[in-house]
Amino acid sequence: METFACQACGTCCRWSGHVLLTEADLTALARHLGLTEDEFIQRHTTLAANRAQLTLLDQPGGACCFLEADNRCRVYSARPRQCRDFPHAWRVSGCPALSR
Numbered sequence: 001m002e003t004f005a006c007q008a009c010g011t012c013c014r015w016s017g018h019v020l021l022t023e024a025d026l027t028a029l030a031r032h033l034g035l036t037e038d039e040f041i042q043r044h045t046t047l048a049a050n051r052a053q054l055t056l057l058d059q060p061g062g063a064c065c066f067l068e069a070d071n072r073c074r075v076y077s078a079r080p081r082q083c084r085d086f087p088h089a090w091r092v093s094g095c096p097a098l099s100r
């Protein structure tokens, strides 16, 4: 497995596409933010293009709604499975931590 040391550049959190959410993600994120799951869904998600899952909302410009100005993730300890699996479960290019 390729060695990966995140450089906290925030690039992966600005890529176009969806952060698809599992039921477990919804539960963990709502709890982390002190919200009910319904409140979390209303405030932070929308229906994904596959019309089968929810996805996190984007900020204007396309960054994930939880990416902060210093490139840190506001919900890092409760981040979705898709984010936890990055980059090892992904075929990615454009991540500077993998291009060395």
Ligand code: SF4
Residues within 6 Å of the ligand: 012, 013, 019, 056, 064, 065, 066, 067, 068, 072, 073, 074, 075, 076, 079, 080, 083
């Ligand atoms: S939840 Fe956090 S790690 Fe995942 S895309 Fe958003 S800012 Fe990045």
